[in-house]
Amino acid sequence: MDELTHFNHQQRAKMVDVTDKAITFREAVATVKVIMAPETLQRIHAGQIKKGDVLAVAQVAGIMAAKKTSELIPMCHLLPLNGVDISFEDDGQTTLVITAVAKVSGKTGVEMEALCGAQIAALTVYDMCKAMDRGMVITDCHLVEKKGGKSGHFVFGE
Template sequence: MTEELTHINAQGRAKQVDVSDKAVTKRIARARASVIMQEETLRRIKSGGMKKGDVLAVAQTAGIMAAKKTSELIPMCHLLLLTGVDIHFEDNDRDQIIITATVKVTGQTGVEMEALTAVQITALTIYDMCKAIDKSMRITDCYLLEKEGGKSGHFVYEEEK
């Protein structure tokens, strides 16, 4: 880690990075988060037995919406015209849902924050829809899996290599 922080101006105060001279390239980021819950909670999500409706469909929509609104939530993020957002779910047939978000853009800055925001809001929506029956749920292991494009090149989280 030898690079200087890019969101600090000459006075040591926060600034939004100027990307006007950066090349427009295809950029992709993937992030992951998990929701750990009681076995009965996962069973009811999978069987459609939650009173609030289809938990994963609502959570998926929330994650997509969150990716598109990242610049409204995180002050130094740029407003981006995303070209694709996909939320994918896996579970361990016991007590965990793993959320993966893939976000794409053709632009001058990356979409890591959009992917991370998407998985967090997806997880929070699962929590919100299930909290009446399981207040012990935990949102865990949120991290960037991979990013492609831009000056810094291709990054893959070590477990993925």
């Protein structure tokens, strides 16, 4: 079994030391679903949400969240991200799918940044639409793919 790297000799939490790791390109993709009433999705597309352009605001919020991940999750490293992209797809009925892609040339991965970006984008959608649809459900958030680093390539479900 691999040594647990997030614990020190006293078995207390620590930030992993990546000093000796090589700088490599790393990329992570995460996704999350927001399930809502059909009218809510229609109004998002029609630009009829009182708080403004839901997808534009959620996109910026997701990018900002990815950049601030190390401030939210105690053991995450501060990473100089090369890029973050937040995109949206939907089924035309009730489900909005948000995908976050984070990239870095660094010593540690960007999975948490992608997951954080996707989740905060979803929470922003909820916040902007909650006046008309408090029954929205944020669900199925997961890492879709990870490239780079010692552990190699990961694809969800494989």
